[in-house]
Amino acid sequence: MAKRPIYGVMAEFNTTKDVLHAARRAREEGYRRMDAYSPFPVEGLSEAIGFPHSRLPVITLIGGLIGCFGGFFLQYYPNVMGFPLDIGGKPFDSWPAFIPITFELTILCAGISTVVGMIWLNKLPTPYHPVFNVPRFQLASQDRFFLCIQSKDPQFEIDAVVRFLKDLNPREVNVVPV
Amino acid sequence: MEPLDPVDSPVAQEEPPAFVSPGDPFLAPGHSYASVTRDISGTVLRKTQRGWWIGFAVAISLFLVLNFGITLLFAIGVGEFGINIPVGWAFAITNFVWWIGIGHAGTLISAFLLLMRQKWRTSINRFAEAMTIFAVMCAGMFPFVHMGRPWLFYWLFPYPDTMGVWPQFRSPLVWDVFAVSTYFTISLLFWYVGLLPDFATFRDRAKHKAGKLIYGFFSMGWRGSARHWKRHEVCSLLLAGLATPLVVSVHTVVSFDFTIAIVPGWHSTIFPPYFVAGAIYSGFAMVIMLAIPLRKWYQLEDYITIRHLNNMGKLLLATGMIVAYSYVMEAFMALYSADKFEHSMIVDRFFGGGYGVVGWILLSCNLFIPMTTLWSHRIRTSTVGLFIVATFAQCGMWLERFVIIVQSLHRDFTPSSWGMFYPTPTDWMILFGSLGLFLTLFYLFARLLPSISIFELRHLVHRTAEEAGVIEAVEAE
Numbered sequence A: 001m002a003k004r005p006i007y008g009v010m011a012e013f014n015t016t017k018d019v020l021h022a023a024r025r026a027r028e029e030g031y032r033r034m035d036a037y038s039p040f041p042v043e044g045l046s047e048a049i050g051f052p053h054s055r056l057p058v059i060t061l062i063g064g065l066i067g068c069f070g071g072f073f074l075q076y077y078p079n080v081m082g083f084p085l086d087i088g089g090k091p092f093d094s095w096p097a098f099i100p101i102t103f104e105l106t107i108l109c110a111g112i113s114t115v116v117g118m119i120w121l122n123k124l125p126t127p128y129h130p131v132f133n134v135p136r137f138q139l140a141s142q143d144r145f146f147l148c149i150q151s152k153d154p155q156f157e158i159d160a161v162v163r164f165l166k167d168l169n170p171r172e173v174n175v176v177p178v
Numbered sequence B: 001m002e003p004l005d006p007v008d009s010p011v012a013q014e015e016p017p018a019f020v021s022p023g024d025p026f027l028a029p030g031h032s033y034a035s036v037t038r039d040i041s042g043t044v045l046r047k048t049q050r051g052w053w054i055g056f057a058v059a060i061s062l063f064l065v066l067n068f069g070i071t072l073l074f075a076i077g078v079g080e081f082g083i084n085i086p087v088g089w090a091f092a093i094t095n096f097v098w099w100i101g102i103g104h105a106g107t108l109i110s111a112f113l114l115l116m117r118q119k120w121r122t123s124i125n126r127f128a129e130a131m132t133i134f135a136v137m138c139a140g141m142f143p144f145v146h147m148g149r150p151w152l153f154y155w156l157f158p159y160p161d162t163m164g165v166w167p168q169f170r171s172p173l174v175w176d177v178f179a180v181s182t183y184f185t186i187s188l189l190f191w192y193v194g195l196l197p198d199f200a201t202f203r204d205r206a207k208h209k210a211g212k213l214i215y216g217f218f219s220m221g222w223r224g225s226a227r228h229w230k231r232h233e234v235c236s237l238l239l240a241g242l243a244t245p246l247v248v249s250v251h252t253v254v255s256f257d258f259t260i261a262i263v264p265g266w267h268s269t270i271f272p273p274y275f276v277a278g279a280i281y282s283g284f285a286m287v288i289m290l291a292i293p294l295r296k297w298y299q300l301e302d303y304i305t306i307r308h309l310n311n312m313g314k315l316l317l318a319t320g321m322i323v324a325y326s327y328v329m330e331a332f333m334a335l336y337s338a339d340k341f342e343h344s345m346i347v348d349r350f351f352g353g354g355y356g357v358v359g360w361i362l363l364s365c366n367l368f369i370p371m372t373t374l375w376s377h378r379i380r381t382s383t384v385g386l387f388i389v390a391t392f393a394q395c396g397m398w399l400e401r402f403v404i405i406v407q408s409l410h411r412d413f414t415p416s417s418w419g420m421f422y423p424t425p426t427d428w429m430i431l432f433g434s435l436g437l438f439l440t441l442f443y444l445f446a447r448l449l450p451s452i453s454i455f456e457l458r459h460l461v462h463r464t465a466e467e468a469g470v471i472e473a474v475e476a477e
Helices: A016-028 A056-082 A095-121 A135-141 A158-166 B033-042 B050-076 B091-115 B125-146 B150-156 B172-205 B209-219 B226-259 B271-297 B306-336 B340-351 B356-373 B383-410 B425-448 B454-467
Strands: A006-013 A034-037 A145-150 A172-177
Touching: A006 A016, A006 A135, A006 A158, A016 A034, A016 A145, A034 B226, A056 A095, A056 B226, A095 B172, A095 B226, A135 A145, A135 B172, A145 A158, A158 A172, B033 B172, B033 B454, B050 B125, B050 B425, B091 B125, B091 B172, B091 B226, B091 B271, B091 B383, B091 B425, B125 B150, B125 B172, B125 B271, B125 B425, B172 B209, B172 B226, B172 B454, B226 B271, B226 B383, B271 B306, B271 B383, B306 B340, B306 B356, B306 B383, B340 B356, B340 B383, B356 B383
Parallel strands: none
Antiparallel strands: A006 A145, A006 A172, A034 A145
């Protein structure tokens, strides 16, 4: 009989201290493909599972630069190239008057790219995810903490992982079906 | 509809919590992650209460008044407003400036206090942001209905039209379009990003299938992964950093609508900071006016504490003093300018036969009453007292916008062109109707969404417990 495919093994913890400790121990043990779940951002948890930095600020910067140059060009083009109007010999390229809109569009594009970038990097929307197959996982959005070691980890060996997680003071350990 | 009762969903009350928070000036003692989750989602995931229906009915009635006023306006034309030459801008523009100012306190609380790491923002930021969005919606409506031909509103946007003409990018009125639409978009995004984890909580707690589905849709499959939280936190901080200069720029641009003109009473360099301070002042007054009934009706006294009200009272006092300083400087600069039009404007503002009385009511509401009472700790910590003072400040700020706009316009350079403005019933209908729109949206918000950010409250429970040594802090690596 073929073995049922599994997503990973998940342990539930009562406190932030336990989940942080478990995540750090798992990394020391050599596990790399894992994720932790918590009902609020726990300091140090993303570092503990091996995710110290996010690339999001770069996306914000790119969005902001596009907004800044695009916003200025939006005004420069019609006033200087597209439809220049000579009003008492005043300069066409009156750049100080273009600053407010340039500023607003910088903020607009930077803000939109930040939010879209956050959602995109987080791979949302995710209509289905295996972790929800654990019945108590709905407490991850309420008051419990979870650590899941995924089956795609090169070191993954189901019995060893279950044994390892059971030693870390979990409330319970579950196998997560795909 | 069946009640969306959370009690029998598999939540944590089955087991006692690992610890409870010993409390803080900004959080009542004895709360755990589970209890804050239960309390805040309990305000939404339950049967609609009769009190809500009554309030909502009042709000909807006022909203219908707005619809009636706007229907008259669109059917007959802007002549329905009391405007004419010389007073071509009156109630609609006053309401616009007033509403958009109200929004500013929400952004200040959510963005600026986040950057300053002020933990007292936690329980007030969500509904203050909602207030911002609804206030900007009310504000955005006014320039639109004030146009003679509102169906051509899209001429304000730069689009490649067949005539080859473009908006006048050097005009503050066009800057306004960009500033207000950016402000609305960023506020909405900021609000949604904060709501994302709370939608997930609602998805997991809702009993009713429709609730699960709708909240699940908006949660986008949020599962509280540590990676997600990391990006979420970075995203919130970046948005806060972007929103803080934005909020200052928005009312600055609004003030440019006036300062760039040469009308005495408008043409003044103090306007940008003066308008921003006034905006924050009226915004905090509105936050107070919403927080006090909200905490009472939804029994949120554990989260919106007396200390919160005290802090907001102090901020009201501080921004009120900036406004007071601006009034003095405005008069001083007018007298110091040696410009006889400026002189006669400032004398007419308070001693003129036209709007002099309004000027004094404005000073009483905005300065004399708040600036004398808010120094008292007893008034700042009394819900009734603070609510009354905030109401005065709110009326005062509306009158300030009215006086700046109408009183300045009604007497310009040539006596032959002087004239009075008198509001018409349609003016009043649209003013009070806009309050109905705001209240309707706010009632829906309080019914359907968490009025306090749940995940940030859990974080607050954690932080306060850690600070008090109930749980040991885990050192970072």
